[in-house]
C-alpha cells in the first residue's frame with residue numbers, strides 16, 4: 001500500500017455511537033503495551049501519529065484511521081491492564097463487543113501477541129472471543145527484534161500452541177523497530193482481506 005494520506009477520523013469512547021463507515025475496516029486487538037499503536041504507525045509510515053504509550057491502559061477508545069480514503073485501520077482498546085477496575089473492564093468488553101458485533105464493514109481482525117511470552121489467559125480469552133464473534137483472527141507476533149533469529153521458530157510454535165489456534169491460522173512475526181513483517185501484513189490486507 002502506498003500511503004498518500006492518513007487521518008484519525010473517529011474516536012469512540014464507551015458511550016459513543018459507533019460510525020457507520022462505508023469503507024472497509026481492519027481491526028487490531030491485543031493487550032495493553034503489546035505494540036498496537038506502534039504497528040499502526042508502521043503500517044501508516046508515521047513515527048507517532050497513533051499515540052505510543054509508556055503507561056498502558058489509559059485510552060479506552062476505538063480509534064479509526066482513514067487510509068487514503070480507501071479503508072480504515074481500527075485500533076481497539078487494550079485489555080489486561082491490572083490497574084483498571086471491574087466496572088471499567090465491563091465497559092471495555094461492551095464497547096468491543098458492540099464494535100465486533102455491529103460493524104458492517106469489518107473485514108478482518110488481527111490479534112497481537114508478544115512473541116517473547118506464552119500467551120496469557122487474557123490472550124486466550126480474547127482469541128476465543130473473536131472466534132465466537134465469527135472472525136478468524138490473524139495473529140501478529142510483536143517485538144520480533146527482542147528475539148535472536150534462532151529463537152523465532154520456537155516462539156512462533158509457542159504462540160500457536162498457547163492459543164490453540166485453528167489449523168491454518170496465519171502467524172506473522174513483526175517488529176516496529178526493524179519494520180520486519182510490515183510488507184507481509186499489507187500484502188495480506190490488500191490481496192485477501194479488503
Ligand SMILES: Nc1nc2c(ncn2[C@@H]2O[C@H](COP(=O)(O)OP(=O)(O)O)[C@@H](O)[C@H]2O)c(=O)[nH]1
Pocket residue numbers: 030031032033034035036037038039051052053054056057078142143144145146174175176177
Ligand atoms: N523493541 C520493541 N518495542 C516495541 C515494539 N512495538 C512496541 N514497542 C514498545 O512497547 C511499548 C508499547 O507500545 P504501544 O505501541 O504503545 O502498545 P499498545 O498499548 O499496544 O498500543 C512502547 O514502549 C513501544 O515503544 C517492537 O516491535 N519492538
Ligand SMILES: [Mg+2]
Pocket residue numbers: 036037038051052053
Ligand atoms: Mg495504543
